[in-house]
Amino acid sequence: MRATDVGNPAYFHKVVDCQWACPAHTPVPEYIRLIAHGRHDDAYLVNWASNVFPGVLGRTCDRPCEPACRRGRVEEHNAPKAEPVAICRLKRVAADFKSAERVQARLPQPLPKNGKRVACVGAGPSSLTVARDLAAQGYAVTVFDGEAKAGGFIRSQIPRFRLPESVIDEETGYIFGLGVEFRSGQRIDSMKALITEGWDAIFVGCGAPRGRDLPIPGRTEAAAKIHLGIDWLASVSFGHVTSIGRRVLVLGGGNTAMDCCRSARRLGAKDVKVVVRSGFDEMKASPWEKEDAIHEGIPILNYHVPVAFLHEGGKLTGMSFQIVQAVYDEKGRRSLVPTGEPDVVLDCDEVLVAVGQENAFPWIERDTGIEFDKWGLPVLDPATLQSTVKNVFFGGDAAFGPKNIITAVAHGHEAAVSIDRLLHGEPVTNRPPPLVNLVSQKMGIHEWSYDNAPSDDTRHKVPWAEAEKALSSIRVEVELGFDPATAFKEAERCLNCDVQTVFTDKLCIECDACVDICPTDCITFTVPGPEEELRTRLKAPSKNKDQALFVSHALKTARVLVKDEDVCLHCGLCAERCPTGAWDMQKFLFLTAKAGPGCRGAKPDGTGADKHNVQRLGVAA
DSSP: OOOOOTTSHHHHHHHSHHHHHSTTOOOHHHHHHHHHTTOHHHHHHHHHHHHSOHHHHHHHOOOTHHHHOTHHHHOGGGGGGOOOOOHHHHHHHHHHHSOHHHHHHHSOOOOOOOSOEEEEESOSHHHHHHHHHHHTTTOEEEEEESSSSSOTHHHHTSOTTTSOHHHHHHHHHHHHTTTOEEEETOOOOOHHHHHTTTOSEEEEOOOOOEEOOOOOTTTTTTGGGEEEHHHHHHHHHTTSOOOOOSEEEEEOSSHHHHHHHHHHHHTTOSEEEEEOSSOGGGOSSOHHHHHHHHHTTOOEEOSEEEEEEEEETTEEEEEEEEEEEEEEOTTOOEEEEEOSOOOEEEEOSEEEEOSOEEOOOTTSOTTSSOOBOTTSOBOOOTTTOBOSSTTEEEOTHHHHSOOOHHHHHHHHHHHHHHHHHHTTTOOTTSOOOOEEEEEEOEEETTEESSOOOOOOOOOOOOOBOOHHHHTTOTTSOSBOOOOHHHHHHHHTTOOOTTEEEEEOGGGOOOOOHHHHHOTTOOEEEEOOOOHHHHHHTSSSOOOOTTSOEEEOOOOTTSOEEEEETTSOOOOOHHHHHOSSOOEEEEEEEEEOOOSSGGGSSOOTTSOOOOTTSOOSSOOOO
16 A cells, blocks of 8 residues: 555545535534634634535534544444534534624625626525625626525525524625625526626526425315425415414425424424335435424324325315335345335325425526436536536536535535636636645644543533424524533534644654554554555554545555544644654645635646635635
8 A cells, every 4th residue: 555645635634524524615623613712703704714604504504514523433432322523503603602793894805896797596505605706806796586585495495493584684694795786586587588688607596496296196186285395385484374284294204394394383283294205214304304303293104105195075184105115136226115004094184295306497498508418407517517508507406406505505616616717718627726734733742732632522412492482483493502601512522633643754763652642543553565454454443444544654664654544533642642753733724715816727737726815705814
């Protein structure tokens, strides 16, 4: 196995598992440390530069960072209960305890107008990210949306008991404060007409606005009490629907279904059930969304396949379901096979259908030059998000189908880079490299500039509003968030994975002191060998092949030092114990390129961009 190339910025980035897993690559340990120090304004701005909506995402993110958190893997003695740091809820702490006035004062002042005009279709998270990134660089950005307020599905589909409207207003307001024009109530109904208006670039971030229907017997006859989930949630959000029947069935196993069932409870339904085709563990809903529904007394019935809507004279009375079981073939492919049991009938007064969403582009004429695939999705370059019309870009759910908010934000950043490069006459396919840096944290022989005392503290729980109060109104926020004291305790659980263990082989005398002191046995001196074989003879066998090993160059004895990054605590004991300073703890900073001078000048190999032009997005100093 060859020595590790630590000059490749992706190597250390992959070690910061949470940031690596985040589609927008938010520097998670950086803002968690700031929260621990009580620097909430700084923590908010670090978030704002990457994920744009800290207050929104601190309540609603799908949290891809948390399953990646190393905390859940290193507590071997407590493995069944080991839980990641509450990264998402700490993000909310930064939003809750910042000073809005101080944050507003530190937001970037847009550059003078550069004469370029960009249209964003839809006011969802991807469009607003494009607008924010480009407005700061002097572009005249106009956002079009058919609704009165911005936010897209953030506003229309996420219930107020999860996300207060004031948070959406505040964070979209920061973006419009940069000079972005918002044309509310103006739905784009013709791409051809938009193109003729002479925009230099067009970004389509209109989401996946059409819910999948369920065309089974009885659907037409009982249509009055059968609703598509996303449409119903929007009607609730905008106050058009204020009540629902006593008995409600929710069909589907995604987060939309969880929002539907919990909203139905708050609108007066006494008997709410979620019915799913698949098994409970296969549901697409986030684990915590399922837990929240169950916590509120909503049962989830799995392996029920809808057969028919039952009605009497057009009045919905119930639904029938076929009972199935999962059967797997020799290749692990699953089929749902009837068990032979009699169909089950569930009585109900209304049904909410939340079985998926589809992209719908009836407003994009098929002779505009924009090509679509067989699934009705635009044909895009996955890296640049450029369509077959060079100045038209897509992002968010409109690009590759329904995902989540943080993915939409990531698309917005990449599309903004593409637009910025295109309108400066540079190839959009030459993607600029990130800004990376390593800085030693050594302050003395036994002191570091960060807290490095990992503890076995369990994850702290976010307090909830009283059940009677929470279930009485659709607008009472359920989760109350951490207070500063609890936030500090939770932040202290972070292992500071961005503070890297950097090894200098020329200084090593092979005394094995680091091996002796390592609390997780992640360091081994051994003879070289192929990776698969090498993993089996480390001091603690390395089983997670998804994370690279660190392997040094050959030492004086011809051995190599091998470190298993998977279970390293980043505690710094190896660096403290080393008598020659061969180990050092160095903070790794990774900032993805944003629209602006720093994203231009990149060559086909990714080099050449002006890294010294830091993007004007208000990152805390």
